[in-house]
Amino acid sequence: MSATDREESHRARMQRKKAVVDAAIARADRDQGLLLVLTGNGKGKSSSAFGMVARALGHGLRVGVAQFIKGRSDTGEEAFFRAQPGVTWHVLGEGFTWETQNLARDRETARRAWAVVAEMLGDPSLGLIVLDELTYALKNGWLDLPLVLADLAARPALQHVVITGRGAPDELGAAADTVSELRDVKHAFRAGVRAQKGVDL
Amino acid sequence: MSATDREESHRARMQRKKAVVDAAIARADRDQGLLLVLTGNGKGKSSSAFGMVARALGHGLRVGVAQFIKGRSDTGEEAFFRAQPGVTWHVLGEGFTWETQNLARDRETARRAWAVVAEMLGDPSLGLIVLDELTYALKNGWLDLPLVLADLAARPALQHVVITGRGAPDELGAAADTVSELRDVKHAFRAGVRAQKGVDL
Numbered sequence: 001m002s003a004t005d006r007e008e009s010h011r012a013r014m015q016r017k018k019a020v021v022d023a024a025i026a027r028a029d030r031d032q033g034l035l036l037v038l039t040g041n042g043k044g045k046s047s048s049a050f051g052m053v054a055r056a057l058g059h060g061l062r063v064g065v066a067q068f069i070k071g072r073s074d075t076g077e078e079a080f081f082r083a084q085p086g087v088t089w090h091v092l093g094e095g096f097t098w099e100t101q102n103l104a105r106d107r108e109t110a111r112r113a114w115a116v117v118a119e120m121l122g123d124p125s126l127g128l129i130v131l132d133e134l135t136y137a138l139k140n141g142w143l144d145l146p147l148v149l150a151d152l153a154a155r156p157a158l159q160h161v162v163i164t165g166r167g168a169p170d171e172l173g174a175a176a177d178t179v180s181e182l183r184d185v186k187h188a189f190r191a192g193v194r195a196q197k198g199v200d201l
Numbered sequence: 202m203s204a205t206d207r208e209e210s211h212r213a214r215m216q217r218k219k220a221v222v223d224a225a226i227a228r229a230d231r232d233q234g235l236l237l238v239l240t241g242n243g244k245g246k247s248s249s250a251f252g253m254v255a256r257a258l259g260h261g262l263r264v265g266v267a268q269f270i271k272g273r274s275d276t277g278e279e280a281f282f283r284a285q286p287g288v289t290w291h292v293l294g295e296g297f298t299w300e301t302q303n304l305a306r307d308r309e310t311a312r313r314a315w316a317v318v319a320e321m322l323g324d325p326s327l328g329l330i331v332l333d334e335l336t337y338a339l340k341n342g343w344l345d346l347p348l349v350l351a352d353l354a355a356r357p358a359l360q361h362v363v364i365t366g367r368g369a370p371d372e373l374g375a376a377a378d379t380v381s382e383l384r385d386v387k388h389a390f391r392a393g394v395r396a397q398k399g400v401d402l
Contacts, residue, residue, distance in 0.1 A: 010304045028395040036400065038245055042381030043237070048245035050252030051278065056399030058277030076259030077252065103211045128399050160400050177389035180243030188378035194229040198257030198329050199237065199361050 033159040034177045039168035042182030049130045049162040050077045061127030062086045064120040069093040069133040110142035124156040135165030234360040235378045240369035243383030250331045250363040262328030263287045265321040270294040270334040311343035325357040336366030
């Protein structure tokens with residue numbers, strides 16, 4: 001095939017692709033507050049939620065964030081976003097579950113945390129809400145899943161919610177509009193590199 | 202099992218888990234500039250990279266971003282991060298490939314784009330560099346993969362690089378420290394919801 005034929009063949013292929021993509025875009029014409037779930041063992045779930053916080057702020061939306069499990073408060077994302085106008089930031093956990101080793105206290109912490117979230121879900125001025133690592137509270141049974149799903153379903157129609165964490169329950173995936181599962185193909189931690197500022201925390 | 206036994210059993214399980222986690226943390230004691238690859242068809246790859254930008258800024262790092270394919274310049278992430286001190290932002294593409302329909306021009310665009318990236322990779326004052334949607338330029342052959350890998354390998358020892366996009370070449374995954382593959386379990390777009398500000402752009 002000559003260079004000119006290759007160019008022509010490439011152009012024809014790309015034109016067909018563009019037609020398919022344009023038709024799909026024309027079919028997708030609704031606006032809606034989305035429920036997104038980012039789960040799986042791979043690196044990047046919470047980061048992805050925080051990237052959406054930046055996107056939302058860039059469009060002038062107000063954002064609420066609740067970090068469920070991490071009791072730590074020296075993360076880069078918290079330092080950065082707390083200093084931004086339009087962001088409400090809650091750290092609601094008491095540390096990772098294997099740190100507390102007390103089931104009753106974990107349940108009580110999760111219950112109080114959800115009360116804070118429920119208030120945000122009732123606030124139509126918030127365009128995006130991030131529930132970081134909520135899945136741990138669900139899969140460990142610290143929170144009542146039907147209550148959580150009901151509060152999510154009753155939120156304002158255009159409010160987006162992003163939920164992160166490993167092992168999202170099937171019912172949460174069923175209620176979601178978009179679900180991505182992050183597969184852990186490779187992780188630097190297993191090669192002996194500790195968590196790095198700016199990437200992992 | 203009584204409630205007290207359950208508490209005790211939970212505590213013992215969590216203690217064992219904590220011991221395993223603590224040992225893994227003790228083994229991972231190196232600091233290193235990481236090469237991260239976020240690939241797969243699921244939603245959240247670019248968002249994840251932008252979340253790491255926020256983390257890095259929160260720790261006082263300087264950040265460089267190059268968006269490879271998207272010629273558009275009305276995204277939330279761009280509006281937001283361009284206004285932040287410590288961020289250098291380049292939009293290097295001419296639109297999605299099926300928009301340009303000209304292979305020679307795409308190659309020339311990619312070549313000029315990589316020259317900009319190579320300069321960032323040589324700048325030790327940048328703690329994190331995001332190469333958003335670089336994979337499209339690689340899998341379409343617009344950029345020379347060995348050249349890209351050589352420039353990545355020669356970067357400063359503590360500089361982190363995040364590369365996003367579908368269909369990352371195997372050689373790129375092999376060179377990376379951390380690879381996550383985002384599986385598209387469900388996407389609102391297929392249910393007729395168009396790209397939403399604050400989530401998708």
